[in-house]
Structure formats: structure tokens, C-alpha cells
Amino acid sequence: MKVGVKTVLFLAIFFLGLSARGQKVVVKTNVLYDALYTINAGVEIGLAPRWTFDLSANYNAWTLSHDRRWKHWLLQPEARYWFCDRFAGHFVGAHLLGGKCNVGGLKNHFKFLGTDFSNLSRRRYQGWFLGAGVAYGYAWILGKHWNVEAELGFGWIYTRYDVYPCANCGKKLQEDKAHNYVGPTKAAINLVYTF
Secondary structure, three states, X not given: OHHHXXXXXXXXXXXXXXXXXXXXXEEEEEHHHXXXXXXXXXXXXXXXXXXXXXXXXXXXXXXXXXXXXEEEEEEEEEEEEEOOOOOOEEEEEEEEEEEEEEEEOOOOOOEEXXXXXXXXXXXXXXXXXXXXXXXXXXEXXXXXXXXXXXXXXXXXXXXXXXXXXXXXXXXXXXXXXXXXXXXXXXXXXXXXXXX
């Protein structure tokens, strides 16, 4: 996971070093991820009057109480088309995502579109994932430099993982399993600062 954090920091510093005149660059944080104890940051760069490139990164390295785990890192690049002016109003996007995870001990009885999330209650899953999706969002201007942005994405994720009997056990039950997931791939309420 250390390699992912270094990559994220490098990209953030690189993008922040670009020219920031005329609202060409914004930085953001997803408050939904913040609420789930996930460190996250995003940078969005204006490419053309109605096109932007967004890159968000998320990192969670904590084991919660009762051996619950939601450990992961995730990179999510996205190309966005804005219907009016960039960084304001309606937009659509196409995104990719990829990362690693170590998740388990999360009590639930949730099944969605063929994926049984209740397995996370009694098993730990450790592996990697990649995917793609499309998104719709809207950005509200709050002031000269501040916006709030809401976005929801839907797509496909392919994952490969090993299965363990509990959140802190080391004995493998299954090795190199694969799963295809179709459903939400992005949910964001971003607090945005425009330069």
C-alpha cells in the first residue's frame, strides 16, 4: 500500500504545480469518504472550455473495533464533460478505477445485483480490483473559490482475491478467486476549492 500513497502524493504535487489561473485547477475532498474514515483528495484540471480531467485518490489503513476492516487504496481518474461552464452545473463523466483491498468483519445482510455483501460479515477478502464506469453530477457555486459537488457513478469492477475465515486469521480458505461486480462505482459529495 505504500507504493500507492507515494504515487498519489506525487500526482497531487505535480497537478498542484500546474498553472492555476482562470479556474483551471480545483482541489477537493469527498465528505462521504471522510465519514467512512477514508483519507481522500482529488485534483481536477480544465482541459477545454467544457472538458476537465479529475483524479481522486483514497486511502484507508485502519482496523476498526471488533476486528472490522475496510483497508484499501484506490485511484480513480475521470474525464468530464460540463454542459455549461466547467466546474459549475451539470456534468457527465467516464471513469476508471483500480486499487487493493483487505476487507472483512463488516456485519450486514446486504445483497445487490448478484453480489452478496453479507459474506463480509464472516470472511476477510484480500486482493486487487479494477473497473470502469459512467457518472452524472452537479456542482453548486458557493462563492468565489468554493463549490459543492455531488456525483453518482455506475459501472463494472473485476476483482481477484484470497479468502480468509475471519478478519484477523491468517489461514487461507480460498486462493485467487475472481468476481465481476456491476453496480455503483462512485458516490461523492465533494467540498471543492477552485483556484
